[in-house]
Amino acid sequence: MINYKNINPRLIEAQYAVRGKIVLRAQELEEKGKKIIYCNIGNPQALKQKPLTYIRQVLSLLEYPELMNKPETEKIFPKDLIKKAKYILEKNPTGTGAYTQSAGISFIRQAIADFIQKRDGIPADKDKIILTDGASKGVQSVLTLLLNNENDGVMIPIPQYPLYSATLSLYGGKQIGYYLDEENSWQLNEKSLIESIEKAKKEGINPVAIAVINPGNPTGAVLSYDNIKMIINFAKKYNLSLLADEVYQENVYLKGIKFNSFAKAMNEMEEKDTSLFSFHSVSKGYLGECGHRGGYFEARNIPDDVFEQIIKLQSIGLCSNVDGQIVTYLMVAQPQPGDESYDLFIKEKDGILNELKAKSTILGTELNKIEGMSTEVPQGAMYAYVKFELPHKKGVDTNTMSEEERLKYEAKRDSEYCMALLEETGICVVPGSGFGQMPGTLHFRTTILPPRNEIEALARLIKDFHLNYVKILKEKYS
Amino acid sequence: MINYKNINPRLIEAQYAVRGKIVLRAQELEEKGKKIIYCNIGNPQALKQKPLTYIRQVLSLLEYPELMNKPETEKIFPKDLIKKAKYILEKNPTGTGAYTQSAGISFIRQAIADFIQKRDGIPADKDKIILTDGASKGVQSVLTLLLNNENDGVMIPIPQYPLYSATLSLYGGKQIGYYLDEENSWQLNEKSLIESIEKAKKEGINPVAIAVINPGNPTGAVLSYDNIKMIINFAKKYNLSLLADEVYQENVYLKGIKFNSFAKAMNEMEEKDTSLFSFHSVSKGYLGECGHRGGYFEARNIPDDVFEQIIKLQSIGLCSNVDGQIVTYLMVAQPQPGDESYDLFIKEKDGILNELKAKSTILGTELNKIEGMSTEVPQGAMYAYVKFELPHKKGVDTNTMSEEERLKYEAKRDSEYCMALLEETGICVVPGSGFGQMPGTLHFRTTILPPRNEIEALARLIKDFHLNYVKILKEKYS
Numbered sequence: 001m002i003n004y005k006n007i008n009p010r011l012i013e014a015q016y017a018v019r020g021k022i023v024l025r026a027q028e029l030e031e032k033g034k035k036i037i038y039c040n041i042g043n044p045q046a047l048k049q050k051p052l053t054y055i056r057q058v059l060s061l062l063e064y065p066e067l068m069n070k071p072e073t074e075k076i077f078p079k080d081l082i083k084k085a086k087y088i089l090e091k092n093p094t095g096t097g098a099y100t101q102s103a104g105i106s107f108i109r110q111a112i113a114d115f116i117q118k119r120d121g122i123p124a125d126k127d128k129i130i131l132t133d134g135a136s137k138g139v140q141s142v143l144t145l146l147l148n149n150e151n152d153g154v155m156i157p158i159p160q161y162p163l164y165s166a167t168l169s170l171y172g173g174k175q176i177g178y179y180l181d182e183e184n185s186w187q188l189n190e191k192s193l194i195e196s197i198e199k200a201k202k203e204g205i206n207p208v209a210i211a212v213i214n215p216g217n218p219t220g221a222v223l224s225y226d227n228i229k230m231i232i233n234f235a236k237k238y239n240l241s242l243l244a245d246e247v248y249q250e251n252v253y254l255k256g257i258k259f260n261s262f263a264k265a266m267n268e269m270e271e272k273d274t275s276l277f278s279f280h281s282v283s284k285g286y287l288g289e290c291g292h293r294g295g296y297f298e299a300r301n302i303p304d305d306v307f308e309q310i311i312k313l314q315s316i317g318l319c320s321n322v323d324g325q326i327v328t329y330l331m332v333a334q335p336q337p338g339d340e341s342y343d344l345f346i347k348e349k350d351g352i353l354n355e356l357k358a359k360s361t362i363l364g365t366e367l368n369k370i371e372g373m374s375t376e377v378p379q380g381a382m383y384a385y386v387k388f389e390l391p392h393k394k395g396v397d398t399n400t401m402s403e404e405e406r407l408k409y410e411a412k413r414d415s416e417y418c419m420a421l422l423e424e425t426g427i428c429v430v431p432g433s434g435f436g437q438m439p440g441t442l443h444f445r446t447t448i449l450p451p452r453n454e455i456e457a458l459a460r461l462i463k464d465f466h467l468n469y470v471k472i473l474k475e476k477y478s
Numbered sequence: 479m480i481n482y483k484n485i486n487p488r489l490i491e492a493q494y495a496v497r498g499k500i501v502l503r504a505q506e507l508e509e510k511g512k513k514i515i516y517c518n519i520g521n522p523q524a525l526k527q528k529p530l531t532y533i534r535q536v537l538s539l540l541e542y543p544e545l546m547n548k549p550e551t552e553k554i555f556p557k558d559l560i561k562k563a564k565y566i567l568e569k570n571p572t573g574t575g576a577y578t579q580s581a582g583i584s585f586i587r588q589a590i591a592d593f594i595q596k597r598d599g600i601p602a603d604k605d606k607i608i609l610t611d612g613a614s615k616g617v618q619s620v621l622t623l624l625l626n627n628e629n630d631g632v633m634i635p636i637p638q639y640p641l642y643s644a645t646l647s648l649y650g651g652k653q654i655g656y657y658l659d660e661e662n663s664w665q666l667n668e669k670s671l672i673e674s675i676e677k678a679k680k681e682g683i684n685p686v687a688i689a690v691i692n693p694g695n696p697t698g699a700v701l702s703y704d705n706i707k708m709i710i711n712f713a714k715k716y717n718l719s720l721l722a723d724e725v726y727q728e729n730v731y732l733k734g735i736k737f738n739s740f741a742k743a744m745n746e747m748e749e750k751d752t753s754l755f756s757f758h759s760v761s762k763g764y765l766g767e768c769g770h771r772g773g774y775f776e777a778r779n780i781p782d783d784v785f786e787q788i789i790k791l792q793s794i795g796l797c798s799n800v801d802g803q804i805v806t807y808l809m810v811a812q813p814q815p816g817d818e819s820y821d822l823f824i825k826e827k828d829g830i831l832n833e834l835k836a837k838s839t840i841l842g843t844e845l846n847k848i849e850g851m852s853t854e855v856p857q858g859a860m861y862a863y864v865k866f867e868l869p870h871k872k873g874v875d876t877n878t879m880s881e882e883e884r885l886k887y888e889a890k891r892d893s894e895y896c897m898a899l900l901e902e903t904g905i906c907v908v909p910g911s912g913f914g915q916m917p918g919t920l921h922f923r924t925t926i927l928p929p930r931n932e933i934e935a936l937a938r939l940i941k942d943f944h945l946n947y948v949k950i951l952k953e954k955y956s
Contacts, residue, residue, distance in 0.1 A: 002719055002753045004783045006686075007623050011787050019580055019793040027579075045575040056542040064538035066531075072550035097523040099761075099768045101505075102497055133611055133771070136795050144648070145485050166794045170622070208484075241480050275480045283577075290577045291800035293611070305482045309489050315497035316644045317614050321799045322769035 014169035017434020026428040039446040044288030061085035078340035102315035104131025115332035120264035135281035138297040155210035159435035161217040176200040186221035209241040215248040218445035220378030241275040248381040250285035253357040276300040286352040294324030366459030492647035495912020504906040517924040522766030539563035556818035580793035582609025593810035598742035613759035616775040633688035637913035654678040664699035687719040693726040696863040696923035698856025719753040726859040728763030731835040754778040764830040772802030844937030
């Protein structure tokens, strides 16, 4: 029989905190009847966000195309969507039940290219786009392509979304962490990038790529256009491929702040030497269609023979799921003014974005009022990365610890804190050690997704818990 | 910029013939207006097989749940299916748009356990079942778990479905090929298993698992119950995990032939030491729902701490797509006698299975009549693996070649043959070298999926092509 000792050690090593121990405990408590507020994962529809009606109506028609021939259908579905469903079926006559081309359905890739062109005012090529089962699978495909041997490393932010660290552990690549600048709204810092890559090279690591998440997860930061250009120059200088995780591109809340894509900046800089992979998803934005596992990535500055290898990789899994491909199509080909479905679409879209904006402001502001707690009011994405302070035991000084000791000590502290928060309040957040944090700091990540009328109560629960937790620790350590 | 020389060499090495060069050429020809008959891939709905109505009706309701509240709906959908959709929504209130548990929705795993229990008369545990985006992704997860280092090997059949060889190349495991016995209806042969594992061990390879495809792909063979027990004993003796690829379990055509699962045999043998992973899918059988990417695997004789690692692996990709999970549920929880949807379901199911049976018999029989060509009439699955003979150039003797030379020579011969077949007739099949074959033999794999009224014409086209191809070669070589 197989046993723990003879299975893949890389798998054992891989950590994915977003669905880790605290979440499993939350599920246990929930089964016992406790009310759990899941703030651990960006899963909007699990927290009562309604799907956009037009997306579901088109899917409903395509799953059962005979509906389009029934006289009752016109009473239930807007005319433009019946037309749209017919168009999709005409372009993809094998429907939702057949494997597609490995890269995804051709006309959908064209629609994505048109979307990029319109969004950024730059040319885009459908034959450099691949549809994937969500962005995670796309990132994993690109890392499969890029990692040549155990010595290759990928630069990932600290804090980062643990997909990156887990996948690198799993594939046997090296993590080269670079700190995001919490003092400067979590932007990237050139000095810090150079320090971390030079240190890795001295250790014999071969850096092959840099991953950037914009808007940031878990930070909620939106990178400035200048920051993006700095990163592109940095990647060029060190001959790194760029992985631009742009799944939160529609989630930008703060006035005056704008999402800019890496593709746009690269085009403006006329950069032709740096390979770029840009990821997008139907799971975030105002769609929140996580369960449909749809998304795509676009490659730029990639030789054809390399791109063929990515296609081959996709073909081994046959293709991404067709409904996910269709939701991706609907994300980039939305109802237009004059369409029967347009008004409802705009109402729902604005409603969701306004809710998210309001919730991020309320949550950020309220948490900031708590003594010993601070956070950026999220500029974008769906998270607040909250810094909190806890008293130390007398004589404990993290500065005198080895890095390993310190990481272990801090992971214990933030994990115990988050577990206690769960047990006492039912609020499920993820400890900062799951994402990474500056030495000497502690964080947790919370989503901004709970319903608006529960957000203030949520902040109060966190406040009461925190003050009490600190008080007890102080007493214990005094 | 990345280039072909510095990307992952394992990816370059991986081959997946089912979507290889010949298929790409077929797509090219099709775009130029040539009629292509795609016999390269088991993609039934791409070859006009209709989906089961009940599956699509339930999906249609679940994608747009408001449908269930419209008065028109009862005129369009059977009552039992509206009820079923409501039940699914009640059990999974977050619907199709939210991430699920990493292993898949709990009540669906229970329904699968019930299905196994009913099919085999054995107990089954929902907490040892994982829902996946099709069976391929499940196989890849299990191989990720099992491969400990570059020296670990997995026994795979020759011929095999290239998912296995491609994934082993990609993950850096060793292939340990074992020949299926073409003279004995492609059953496994104990002597041949022992020979191949002993040879591998002598070469310093550490065998960790054996993959068995039943019913067979590309062979169409259904393994006898005795053969299955022999394999379990063999796996036990060598301490191998068993991967039972049972995606064609509903596709059994020959009278007196019955599918038996490895789980059933293992239970009867009271085997508790050998780890078993059994794979199933919604893509095959009579559903043919390839595009929905649904499936599951069930594990037996697996320690809990190992199973937790598989759950963690699934969690890194979050979960499989929800529609695929629902189709899997509908596969194992079908309409029952007395339900409004029952009669149509049975009619459609029987229609599809009878068609497949008739087509496999016609195609097998007709191809067998061709001089220099022979095949088993498929007992199951969706393919015929057809042996054919070609004249050799004077003085060429494959017996005097090194294995590498011979493989190259034979791959050139069967690939050129299949490419010529495509160019002349539009029929797209996959050369035997993509699956593996006995030294000195040539094969191609064709699906049995084209519409019934086209099958005889297809066999005629192959016959005319083959006789002419042989004639030209003979003239050339004389």
